[in-house]
Amino acid sequence: MKVKNEIDENESVIVNTVKHRNFPQVPKVIFGKGSFNQLDEILLPERKHIDAPFIFLVDDVFKNTSLAHKVPLRFNDELIFVSSEEEPKTKQVDKLVKSILDKYDSLPSGIVGIGGGTLLDLAKAVSLLLTNKGSAADYQGWDLIQKSSIYHVGVPTISGTGAEVSRTTVLLGPDKKLGINSDYTVFNQVILDPDLSIGVPKNQWFYTGMDCYIHCIESLNGTYLNAFSKSYGEMALELCKEVYLEELDAQDSREKLMMASWHGGMSIAYSQVGVAHAMSYGLSYLLGIKHGIGNCLVFQHLEEFYGEGVILFNKMKEKHQIDLPKGICKDLTEDDFDTLCNVALKMEPLWENALGKNWKDLITREKLKSIYRKI
Amino acid sequence: MKVKNEIDENESVIVNTVKHRNFPQVPKVIFGKGSFNQLDEILLPERKHIDAPFIFLVDDVFKNTSLAHKVPLRFNDELIFVSSEEEPKTKQVDKLVKSILDKYDSLPSGIVGIGGGTLLDLAKAVSLLLTNKGSAADYQGWDLIQKSSIYHVGVPTISGTGAEVSRTTVLLGPDKKLGINSDYTVFNQVILDPDLSIGVPKNQWFYTGMDCYIHCIESLNGTYLNAFSKSYGEMALELCKEVYLEELDAQDSREKLMMASWHGGMSIAYSQVGVAHAMSYGLSYLLGIKHGIGNCLVFQHLEEFYGEGVILFNKMKEKHQIDLPKGICKDLTEDDFDTLCNVALKMEPLWENALGKNWKDLITREKLKSIYRKI
Numbered sequence: 001m002k003v004k005n006e007i008d009e010n011e012s013v014i015v016n017t018v019k020h021r022n023f024p025q026v027p028k029v030i031f032g033k034g035s036f037n038q039l040d041e042i043l044l045p046e047r048k049h050i051d052a053p054f055i056f057l058v059d060d061v062f063k064n065t066s067l068a069h070k071v072p073l074r075f076n077d078e079l080i081f082v083s084s085e086e087e088p089k090t091k092q093v094d095k096l097v098k099s100i101l102d103k104y105d106s107l108p109s110g111i112v113g114i115g116g117g118t119l120l121d122l123a124k125a126v127s128l129l130l131t132n133k134g135s136a137a138d139y140q141g142w143d144l145i146q147k148s149s150i151y152h153v154g155v156p157t158i159s160g161t162g163a164e165v166s167r168t169t170v171l172l173g174p175d176k177k178l179g180i181n182s183d184y185t186v187f188n189q190v191i192l193d194p195d196l197s198i199g200v201p202k203n204q205w206f207y208t209g210m211d212c213y214i215h216c217i218e219s220l221n222g223t224y225l226n227a228f229s230k231s232y233g234e235m236a237l238e239l240c241k242e243v244y245l246e247e248l249d250a251q252d253s254r255e256k257l258m259m260a261s262w263h264g265g266m267s268i269a270y271s272q273v274g275v276a277h278a279m280s281y282g283l284s285y286l287l288g289i290k291h292g293i294g295n296c297l298v299f300q301h302l303e304e305f306y307g308e309g310v311i312l313f314n315k316m317k318e319k320h321q322i323d324l325p326k327g328i329c330k331d332l333t334e335d336d337f338d339t340l341c342n343v344a345l346k347m348e349p350l351w352e353n354a355l356g357k358n359w360k361d362l363i364t365r366e367k368l369k370s371i372y373r374k375i
Numbered sequence: 376m377k378v379k380n381e382i383d384e385n386e387s388v389i390v391n392t393v394k395h396r397n398f399p400q401v402p403k404v405i406f407g408k409g410s411f412n413q414l415d416e417i418l419l420p421e422r423k424h425i426d427a428p429f430i431f432l433v434d435d436v437f438k439n440t441s442l443a444h445k446v447p448l449r450f451n452d453e454l455i456f457v458s459s460e461e462e463p464k465t466k467q468v469d470k471l472v473k474s475i476l477d478k479y480d481s482l483p484s485g486i487v488g489i490g491g492g493t494l495l496d497l498a499k500a501v502s503l504l505l506t507n508k509g510s511a512a513d514y515q516g517w518d519l520i521q522k523s524s525i526y527h528v529g530v531p532t533i534s535g536t537g538a539e540v541s542r543t544t545v546l547l548g549p550d551k552k553l554g555i556n557s558d559y560t561v562f563n564q565v566i567l568d569p570d571l572s573i574g575v576p577k578n579q580w581f582y583t584g585m586d587c588y589i590h591c592i593e594s595l596n597g598t599y600l601n602a603f604s605k606s607y608g609e610m611a612l613e614l615c616k617e618v619y620l621e622e623l624d625a626q627d628s629r630e631k632l633m634m635a636s637w638h639g640g641m642s643i644a645y646s647q648v649g650v651a652h653a654m655s656y657g658l659s660y661l662l663g664i665k666h667g668i669g670n671c672l673v674f675q676h677l678e679e680f681y682g683e684g685v686i687l688f689n690k691m692k693e694k695h696q697i698d699l700p701k702g703i704c705k706d707l708t709e710d711d712f713d714t715l716c717n718v719a720l721k722m723e724p725l726w727e728n729a730l731g732k733n734w735k736d737l738i739t740r741e742k743l744k745s746i747y748r749k750i
Contacts, residue, residue, distance in 0.1 A: 020407035022417060022564075027402040031603040031645065032395035042397060189397075192603070227630035228406040228567070231638065235610040255602035263606065270406065 023269045024167055024183040026154075029190045031258075033251070036155065036193040040072030043110070046151050052109040053077045055100060057123050059084050059115030059157065067157075067196065071114070076104070084118035087284050087291065090136035090173040093125040100130065107131070110151035110188075116208060117161030117170075117291060120154045124169035124185050127152035136180065137173040145182035154187040157196040159257040160208035160292065162215060162265025164190045170291070177285045177343060192262065194254040206244075206322050207292030209257055210313065212264040213240040214295050217309035218274035219267045222353035226270045233267035236260045244316040274354035275305050278347040279371065282340035287328065296324055301374045305354065329375045340372050341365045398644045399542055399558040401529075404565045406633075408626070411530065411568040415447030418485070421526050427484040428452045430475060432498050434459050434490030434532065442532075442571065446489070451479070459493035462659050462666065465511035465548040468500040475505065482506070485526035485563075491583060492536030492545075492666065495529045499544035499560050502527035511555065512548040520557035529562040532571040534632040535583035535667065537590060537640025539565045545666070552660045552718060567637065569629040581619075581697050582667030584632055585688065587639040588615040589670045592684035593649035594642045597728035601645045608642035611635045619691040649729035650680050653722040654746065657715035662703065671699055676749045680729065704750045715747050716740045 030038060043054055053076045060081035062068045071079050080096070100108060107130055113123025125136050127149040132139065139145050154164045163169075167186050168179030197205075216237040219229055239260035243253050280294035289297070300317075303310045317324070329337075345351070345368070351359040405413060418429055428451045435456035437443045446454050455471070475483060482505055488498025500511050502524040507514065514520050529539045538544070542561050543554030572580075591612040594604055614635035618628050655669035664672070675692075678685045692699070704712075720726070720743070726734040 018407065018409065020405050020410045020413065022403055022405040022413070024403055025400045028397055028399055028558075030395050030397040032393065032601060034393065035395045038395065038397070183403075194602070226407060227569070227627075227634055231610055231614060231631075231634045234613075235606055235638075238609075239606065252602070256606075259602050259606045263610075 021270060024186045026165055026187050026190045028188065029192065031192040033195050033255075034193060035191055036067070036070065036196055039070075039112070039153075039155070039191060040074075042189060042191070043072065043112075043153070047074075047109045048106070050075045051104070052106050053104060054110050054112055055080065055108050055126075056112045056114060057082050057096075057119055057126070059119050062114070062157075067114070082115075082119060082122060084116055086118075086288060087172050087177070088118045088122045088125070088170075090125075090140070090171045093122065093129055093136040093171065096122070096126050097129040097136075100126070107150055110153060112153040112155065114155040114157060116156065116158040117163040117211075120156060120161070120163040120187075121169040121171065123152055123154060124149075124163075124187065125171060125180060128169070128180060128182070128184060136171055139180045139182075140171060140173050140176060140178040142181045143183075145180060145184050147184070149184045151188050153189040153191065155191045155193070155196065156258070156261070158200050158204065158208050159197055159254075159261040160210065160212040160264075162212060162261055162268065164192070165262055165265035166268065172285065176346065177281045178346075192258050194251065194258045197254050197258065202320065203322060204292070206317075206320055207290075207296055209240065209244065209260070210296050210299070210316070211292045212236060212257075212261045213244070213313065213316075214276050214299050214309075215264045215273055216240065216267060217306050218276060218354065219264075219271040221306060221309070222271050222274055223356045224271045224353045229267045229269055229271040232263045232269070233271070236262075236264035236267055239263070241312070245312075245319065272349050272353035274350055275302055278344045278350040278354075279340075279368065281347060282343040282372070283328070283375070285343045286336060286339050289328070293324070297328060297375050298371070300324065301371050329372050332372075337369045337372060338365075341368045344368060396645060399561045401540055401562050401565045403563065404567065406567040408570050408630075409568065410566055411442070411445065411571060414445075414487070414528075414530070414566060415449075417564060417566070418447065418487075418528070422449075422484045423481070425450045426479070427481050428479060429485050429487055430455065430483050430501075431487045431489060432457050432471075432494055432501070434494050437489070437532075442489070453478075457490075457494060457497060459490055461493075461663060462547050462552070463493045463497045463500070463545075465500075465515070465546045468497060468504055468511040468546065471497070471501050472504045472511075475501070482525055485528060487528040487530065489530040489532060491531065491533040492538040492586075495531060495536070495538035495562075496544040496546065498527055498529060499524075499538075499562065500546060500555060503544070503555060503557070503559060511546055514555045514557075515546060515548050515551060515553040517556045518558075520555060520559050522559070524559045526563050528564040528566065530566045530568070530571065531633070531636070533575050533579065533583050534572055534629075534636040535585065535587040535639075537587060537636050537643065539567070540637055540640035541643065547660065551721065552656045553721075567633050569626065569633045572629050572633065577695070578697065579667070581692075581695055582665075582671055584615065584619065584635070585671050585674070585691070586667045587611060587632075587636045588619070588688065588691070589651050589674050589684075590639045590648055591615065591642060592681050593651060593729065594639075594646040596681060596684070597646050597649055598731045599646045599728045604642045604644055604646040607638045607644070608646070611637075611639035611642055614638070616687070620687075620694065647724050647728035649725055650677055653719045653725040653729075654715075654743065656722060657718040657747070658703070658750070660718045661711060661714050664703070668699070672703060672750050673746070675699065676746050704747050707747075712744045712747060713740075716743045719743060
């Protein structure tokens with residue numbers, strides 16, 4: 001961050017002014033039970049011409065469901081089912097982009113992602129790579145994207161990741177798990193229909209919701225925090241507590257978790273995630289462990305960083321009788337542990353947010369390995 | 376609202392699905408102490424060519440202050456000081472638009488409003504009327520605007536109105552006080568620099584902050600409320616309580632009130648304001664009473680609608696030793712009281728939000744007059 005001194009004439013003292021980030025928000029959002037039914041009319045004015053299709057990337061758990069039948073296909077639109085069994089990959093993005101460019105004479109009117117974080121991140125990445133040449137792997141990092149994406153819409157069907165509101169799309173690349181962070185990554189339109197999360201399996205509901213909860217704890221305990229991010233983080237945290245610790249009726253619970261995810265994503269605007277996310281990235285990269293469960297596996301062992309947050313997490317876990325898998329790292333070699341540490345320690349902004357500018361003095365590879373060994 | 380019945384296959388029951396509003400958000404926002412210093416670099420990429428100026432509309436209380444000197448004028452940019460002594464008017468908008476169109480060969484690159492609700496609303500309205508022909512009065516209402524506005528930026532210097540985030544610009548017209556409500560009204564960019572509110576006189580700080588507080592009470596007690604609006608309203612309300620009832624240091628207080636205003640504005644997205652706003656519109660129209668104080672004058676007498684909210688309001692008023700003017704309506708004629716009621720009762724969505732679909736059975740002109748007589 002650029003820091004300069006200047007005289008503040010109002011306060012007549014010398015103050016530091018920091019360079020703040022100009023943060024992009026989703027410019028259009030619709031919320032409410034059944035709002036998915038309005039997708040067709042929302043897309044209509046965005047159709048460029050009848051040969052420029054909308055490409056719908058839909059989680060393949062929705063094959064043969066009423067949701068899949070409601071996808072508003074017109075003209076030469078295409079629905080592509082994608083598995084979310086694995087974390088989204090740069091190669092997968094490249095393949096999707098190539099197939100779209102090969103198949104159609106003109107760029108699509110837009111990309112619509114329907115699903116959880118995996119599908120949302122794929123939709124974001126495909127819309128970026130349709131206008132930015134090369135491989136998705138070339139753009140993993142901060143503000144490497146040069147050109148505006150095509151129009152893209154996010155329709156979350158499970159709540160917690162914050163992918164619907166964030167300016168990143170996190171991908172597994174050939175040599176790292178890292179987001180394509182840019183202003184152009186943000187969706188042009190988001191549809192928040194709480195009914196789409198009816199039927200999510202309980203474990204997945206818990207892991208993905210805990211992604212939001214852990215965002216909030218990491219953001220609110222981070223050194224980057226400011227009043228903007230704090231207000232969103234506190235709101236999301238309150239909603240998570242209601243959803244996971246109180247007795248809400250099903251619809252109320254779905255709606256509140258959807259809003260928690262939305263605000264939790266916003267709480268990262270000026271803040272960052274922290275230790276759990278950094279370490280979870282290592283697990284995803286080496287073992288392909290999905291992001292939500294990876295966060296939980298790490299977070300349960302982070303009492304020394306997030307004391308009360310971890311106590312509350314364990315309370316939620318017990319209340320919902322979630323058994324986290326054990327012994328994930330028991331057969332790993334010393335080389336594997338080094339890889340885990342390398343990936344985690346590469347996430348410098350996360351560590352700086354969590355532990356401050358001197359984070360390198362505060363965290364050792366041995367400390368990280370001792371935590372990974374417990375998992 | 377369009378309502379239709381359909382079978383929800385997930386729940387196997389017949390449910391009503393309502394048509395939800397696709398809500399516009401400010402697409403770019405920067406928050407933080409000193410962020411106003413980044414205005415120049417934010418505007419640079421938005422400059423169309425050197426003959427397309429930025430027009431800065433600045434509250435004239437900033438004449439000869441450091442803020443006015445920091446306005447980043449380049450090329451043929453123009454700074455226009457505008458008094459906020461009176462509520463913004465459709466005629467005033469028309470005059471500003473005409474002077475800009477007469478003076479420059481091409482449309483401006485953009486309009487920047489710097490001030491409180493009055494200046495923000497003027498900036499929004501001028502940016503709309505530069506591309507939509509006719510008088511601002513022609514567009515008072517819902518979604519009457521046909522064309523996109525020019526680029527416009529909001530820089531609040533006092534917190535509470537929510538004008539920085541709302542999709543309306545409320546104007547006094549020849550025959551009504553009513554907003555130009557449209558998706559194009561929303562600012563393209565907002566700069567939230569809490570330091571700009573240093574030096575706001577105490578009374579104004581209170582009245583404008585109470586605009587936010589009253590938004591929240593009206594929104595949270597309204598029949599339109601949904602989980603989206605509720606989460607923003609609760610967050611803003613909590614922040615208002617901290618600012619006006621707890622002991623915060625000055626910077627913390629400025630930052631929190633700025634965020635309260637932001638979230639309070641969002642809480643109206645799917646909700647609406649209510650009785651206090653409807654009745655306050657009457658006072659503005661007939662007596663030119665400014666919006667913030669008008670809300671307070673009405674709200675103190677609304678125990679039967681907003682019981683606890685009014686009790687808390689009076690607590691805040693006492694803590695900050697605010698003496699609201701009395702006897703405002705004592706010399707009014709019966710005709711005047713009719714005018715007050717006419718303006719207030721025209722705000723149908725506000726009454727419906729406050730009292731439900733049968734509001735006409737629940738509120739009488741006599742009831743309204745009895746409240747106005749207390750003011």
